[in-house]
Amino acid sequence: MPRLRIGILTGGGDVPGLNSVIKEVTYRAPKTIARFTVSAAAGRGLTHVNLDDPASKENYIRPLSRENTRTIDRFGGTVLHSSRTNHRRCASCPVSLRRRFPEERRDMGHEQTGDRQSLQAETRLPDRDRRRRHAELRREARQTRRQGHRHPEDHGQRRPQHEYCIGFSTAITRATAAIGDSAAPIGSHERIGIFRVFGRDAGYTALYTAYVTAIRCCIPEFTVNLEKLIDPAAY
Amino acid sequence: VGGYTVQEYGDPDAFGHRRKASVGEALSIEIRARTGEESIVSDLTYDLRSGEADFVDKMIATTFGNIAMDACFDGKSGLMAALVNGCYTLVEIPDPKLGPRRVDIETMYNTDRYRPNYGKKFGLPIFLTHA
Numbered sequence: 001m002p003r004l005r006i007g008i009l010t011g012g013g014d015v016p017g018l019n020s021v022i023k024e025v026t027y028r029a030p031k032t033i034a035r036f037t038v039s040a041a042a043g044r045g046l047t048h049v050n051l052d053d054p055a056s057k058e059n060y061i062r063p064l065s066r067e068n069t070r071t072i073d074r075f076g077g078t079v080l081h082s083s084r085t086n087h088r089r090c091a092s093c094p095v096s097l098r099r100r101f102p103e104e105r106r107d108m109g110h111e112q113t114g115d116r117q118s119l120q121a122e123t124r125l126p127d128r129d130r131r132r133r134h135a136e137l138r139r140e141a142r143q144t145r146r147q148g149h150r151h152p153e154d155h156g157q158r159r160p161q162h163e164y165c166i167g168f169s170t171a172i173t174r175a176t177a178a179i180g181d182s183a184a185p186i187g188s189h190e191r192i193g194i195f196r197v198f199g200r201d202a203g204y205t206a207l208y209t210a211y212v213t214a215i216r217c218c219i220p221e222f223t224v225n226l227e228k229l230i231d232p233a234a235y
Numbered sequence: 236v237g238g239y240t241v242q243e244y245g246d247p248d249a250f251g252h253r254r255k256a257s258v259g260e261a262l263s264i265e266i267r268a269r270t271g272e273e274s275i276v277s278d279l280t281y282d283l284r285s286g287e288a289d290f291v292d293k294m295i296a297t298t299f300g301n302i303a304m305d306a307c308f309d310g311k312s313g314l315m316a317a318l319v320n321g322c323y324t325l326v327e328i329p330d331p332k333l334g335p336r337r338v339d340i341e342t343m344y345n346t347d348r349y350r351p352n353y354g355k356k357f358g359l360p361i362f363l364t365h366a
Contacts, residue, residue, distance in 0.1 A: 004307055016288035017296030024300030073297075075287060162317030162326055163364050166299065169291035171283040178279050185275070192266060192274035196259035197283060201335040205283070207343060211351040221338045224349055230266050 004029070015167025020073040026064045168204070171197070175209040298323055321360035339364075 006029065008022060049060035062068075175197055186193040193215075199205045203219020210217035218224050259276040266274050288296065299316035306314055306325055314325040338344060343363070345352050356363055 006307060015284065015292075016286055017292035020288060020293050020296035021300040021303075024297050025304055028301060028304035073288070073293065162315075162319060162329075163321075163360060163362055164295065164318040166292050166296045167284070167288070168362075169295075170286050170289045173289045174283050174286045175279055178277065178282065182275070182277060189273075189275070192263075192272055194259045194263055194266075194274050194276045196257060196276070196278045196280060198280045201337075203338045203344075204336075207338055207351050211353075214350075216349040217351070218349065219338055219344065222340050222344060222346060226265060227269075229349060230269055 015165070016170035017166035019075065021166070022064070023069045023073050026069045027066060168208075171205055172208050172212065175205070176212050179209070179213050179215070318360075318362070320365065321362075 006025060008025060048056070050056040175195065179193070179195055182193055182195075185191075195209075197205045197209060199220065201220060203217070203221055206217040206219050209215075216229070218229065257276070257278060259278060263274040263276050266272055295318070302316040302323060302325065306312075306316075311325065313328060315328050317324055317326045319326060340346065342355070343352055344350075359365070
């Protein structure tokens with residue numbers, strides 16, 4: 001069998017179930033494989049590792065084996081500890097890529113100092129980054145069409161050709177459990193329960209949670225009328 | 236009044252952006268202002284991401300991992316494991332230019348009652364959407 005180099009690309013942050021994927025890939029691989037990991041905050045393995053520095057490799061790369069992945073599927077969360085952010089605004093240029101890119105193409109935004117203030121700023125990046133990325137994608141689509149080329153939407157691929165993302169069931173299960181646990185205190189205190197779930201761009205999590213808990217939901221695809229939403233007579 | 240713009244607070248950061256208030260807290264304030272009712276707000280966002288995978292996710296994730304490895308061994312690339320019409324398969328990696336897939340309001344959301352639509356699900360895959 002030819003030598004395989006396998007990477008596990010996670011779209012955005014980690015999800016419940018990803019540990020199971022990592023374990024299965026490791027178990028099916030003929031020999032030990034390696035992956036990037038993090039030492040401290042917010043997914044810095046890929047952007048901070050220096051492959052020429054043994055200490056850096058030790059810090060950011062962890063070999064995967066049957067032994068160290070045997071039980072990872074039993075635990076919540078994931079072992080990657082990565083977090084979504086805008087690659088254009090992380091480090092000035094990932095150390096591992098500096099040999100591939102000329103100096104003038106290395107500017108990726110701002111310098112990371114690693115101090116507390118910078119770390120706090122990073123924690124606020126994802127939402128902004130996502131909006132900016134969407135704006136960039138829309139701009140690119142317009143440019144593509146202006147240049148006479150067809151955009152992927154023009155080829156009929158108007159949405160992803162799949163119907164499930166791992167972690168979705170766990171999210172709904174946990175939301176349902178949390179809402180159920182809150183029912184007694186909310187009821188006994190005669191309060192209105194408001195639950196915020198993720199889904200800035202798509203309301204599937206809110207919709208399916210509402211589906212199984214029989215509650216109302218607001219989703220980003222539809223602008224609700226606030227008066228009507230709050231009106232108790234509308235329940 | 237249609238819609239609501241989430242309020243911002245605090246000083247702008249180095250990029251001129253102020254922090255956004257929680258939409259749950261904002262709704263709670265609006266409810267109290269308009270009706271006098273008190274509410275309890277729970278932010279579940281990170282709790283949903285960090286939990287131990289349930290049965291469905293463990294089963295599907297385990298199968299996805301094995302399907303991906305089977306594809307590697309068969310020399311295939313540029314594909315990802317997926318569920319289509321309720322069946323495991325390999326599909327092309329979606330173009331990120333497509334953005335997120337949106338809820339189909341017409342079939343899935345009751346715009347009068349702000350609740351999911353429960354009817355007309357016959358023939359749909361288990362997760363109620365077609366690829």
